[in-house]
Amino acid sequence: MSQEVMTQSQLATLAREKEDLAVDGLIVRHTAAVRLTHWLVAIFFFLSLFTGFVIFTPFFAGWASVFGGGPMVRTLHPWFALGFTIAILYLYRYWKMKMKKEAGDEEWKDNFGPYIRYESELQNVGKYNAGQKIYFWAVFWGAIAFLASGIVMWFPTVFPYFLRTISYWLHEITFVAFVIGIIYHIYMSTTAMPGTFRAMTRGTVTKDWAKWHHPRWYREVTGEKK
Numbered sequence: 001m002s003q004e005v006m007t008q009s010q011l012a013t014l015a016r017e018k019e020d021l022a023v024d025g026l027i028v029r030h031t032a033a034v035r036l037t038h039w040l041v042a043i044f045f046f047l048s049l050f051t052g053f054v055i056f057t058p059f060f061a062g063w064a065s066v067f068g069g070g071p072m073v074r075t076l077h078p079w080f081a082l083g084f085t086i087a088i089l090y091l092y093r094y095w096k097m098k099m100k101k102e103a104g105d106e107e108w109k110d111n112f113g114p115y116i117r118y119e120s121e122l123q124n125v126g127k128y129n130a131g132q133k134i135y136f137w138a139v140f141w142g143a144i145a146f147l148a149s150g151i152v153m154w155f156p157t158v159f160p161y162f163l164r165t166i167s168y169w170l171h172e173i174t175f176v177a178f179v180i181g182i183i184y185h186i187y188m189s190t191t192a193m194p195g196t197f198r199a200m201t202r203g204t205v206t207k208d209w210a211k212w213h214h215p216r217w218y219r220e221v222t223g224e225k226k
């Protein structure tokens, strides 16, 4: 199939299975499997978050009716959280190698301020920048902390008092960190960095976006020298 005559729907079909591929003015960034997994993470995260809010404080007690009442909220929360953990494990399977430390990470960290103000042209940043890697590993270890503490809280009679106390603290600290993290993540991948969100919907980004945000990845994918 010639690249010049490829239509949007043909590109969408291609983006289901292949990534890191340049076609006309676009680059396929995430396969359908990665995108689906990401959205499952997001759906289970928000279901866990909203049921968690109801359990956490009476301020959100009104939300309980959405899930079928207070006792139902307590029953559903750990199952939603289990869905979140499984989806995260799939995300880990896709991204663990790609989120390893690389040379360009230092360049990104040193230029973080100018970069987010669109003032600094980076040269050596690969497919994921250092900030995305930090976020990925924070989410991964946060999910482990949620799971470990959540199991203790799910079966309180099985575990000793001191472990239950530690687990409540760990669960709540992780919860606060995730709330801050997700606000930042959604802001960065939508308003702050226009052109990023489509990577998780259509699977593609424009060449201009790739060249600016991930220049080394852009060169690797397109074969261009600059």
Ligand code: HEM
Residues within 6 Å of the ligand: 029, 038, 041, 042, 043, 045, 046, 131, 132, 133, 135, 136, 139, 182, 185, 186, 189, 190, 196, 197, 198, 199, 200
């Ligand atoms: C519903 C709100 C969300 C939006 C709009 C969103 C958006 C995005 C976008 C556009 C990307 C791709 C960035 C790129 O290709 O460079 C991405 C990546 C990612 N997302 Fe989300 N996401 C959301 C929810 C979540 C949740 C709930 C989690 C986990 C708690 C999460 C974890 C990640 C991770 C680890 C990455 C890869 C690293 C990164 O790009 O920061 N996302 N997200």
